[in-house]
Amino acid sequence: MSKLGVYDVAVRYGKVPALSDVSFSVEEGERVFISGPNGAGKSSLLKAICGAVPTSHGRIEVDGDVLNGRSPEAIARLGLTMVPEGREIFGTLTVEENLRVGTGIRRDKSAIETDIDEVYQNFSILGERRHANAGALSGGQQQMLAIGRGLMTNPKLMLVDEPSLGLAPNIVDQVYETLVNLQKDRGLTLIIVEQSSARAARVGGRMVLLRGGNVVGDGDAAKFAESDLLKEAYFGQDKSEVPS
């Protein structure tokens, strides 16, 4: 059984289709990049998986449990967490309060304190500023906090939407280094929306390529970076349109 199964999923906003017939599956411990041009449906796909937008067709499963029709809070209880685009940290709460919001669903209450310490070890700046309002953190620090906050739900599957958005390149390197290490340490399954296929190729993993709401490619990210498929996805199928 796959960790995550997406079968013929469609999402529409009113009459506007955002995703149609999207299918793919992710095995436990895998790292999968969702890539594609603007408007390909990457964020919609992640939102559909975590229950933030309803699907109009198809089925999504985590460990064989069907997610369709469940509330976001019920889906979070299945060990799935979302690090959304733009971080969406709680700016009026302190750093530590942000970390604690997601701990309500945990049964292992005794492990919460050690997990918070672990987040502070991984992200020392968060430990130093634990009592500061999260809104006062820099963009990179907020991204770290959003990841740490997601980890505090003790997830098995983590969805990360555009972690590099609005961050300086060296900060993006740090974010990815952290994500890769966390995955190693915790055996997380990671699904990351990343617009830059070069970045995905460098970090390494599998890549699912979306275009116009459809899956147009699925394979090793490094191999994708060299293939024409990527150009097609971004610039259209007629290769003559691609500037050489």
Add this chain to the structure above:
Amino acid sequence: MNAIPQLFFDAMSLGGIYAMAALGIALIFGVMKLVNFAHGEYIAFCVFALIVPSTDAVAVMFLGKAPAFVLIPTLLCVGALVAVGSEFFVFRHMRKATPVAMMISSFALGFVIQNTLLLIYSSRPKAISLWPELNMPIDLIGASIPLLQIIVILTTLIVVVTLALLLKKTRIGLEMRAAAENFTMARLLGVRANVVITGAFALSGALAAAVALIMVTQTGVADVRMGGQIMLVAFIATVIGGLGSLPGAVAAGFLIGAASVILQGFLPLEARPFRDAFLYTLVIVSLLLRPDGLFASNSTKPRV
């Protein structure tokens, strides 16, 4: 008689009532973006829960007969139940509706509660004598202050401090603050929408009951329309305070109370009947200067 302490106590006790009513509205607005205009009717409902249902002109005490240590918690529960019930039967079905549609339905709910009270108790205002001994004046720093005013001020302080502790120190408080800032994100982290919203309504209803107790002790009257005036002032306080800001609602409640008392005390005699016109002019000026409210938070926007 010393006028200044007198004014101070008047201002603080009136402001305290406004602050508690405003808190009830701000709490629900915070988590649901709903301006609950039925809040005034929760207050009226709690007042009428004190007396035996009948259309007679003379009120017979019902819950009001109970000793204070039974009466107060029971009435707080009545308020909480009415509020939670209205969420369950009305607002829960409107979660995906626009804020305007929810606001209109809160008006409708208010009319339903008010007319139900009319049907059961008739439209005649009834005299209720609850704890009349509290209106006995006591001498304090040269002023003659009704004991009730001191109790109102203390009650407000206790309510505000308790609420602040609840929001700051408890799990449900943390979830409410997170949900007030970003409901979807809170839910993605497993915060149950129904628990948070029910909690906010329960607190709001209990606050309405507290206001009801104070009003009825102060005025000695039960009137089905008594919620309207306080609801208006409380709503204005939440707007001036910055919609959704709890400290803002409290501060603005006290400000309006103080302004009202000061105008009453210092306006020329012939202008006093028009006190409210002056008061609401101040409200307009305040909104012109600070359209987002005096205490609008600007720290909620994420930095990029």
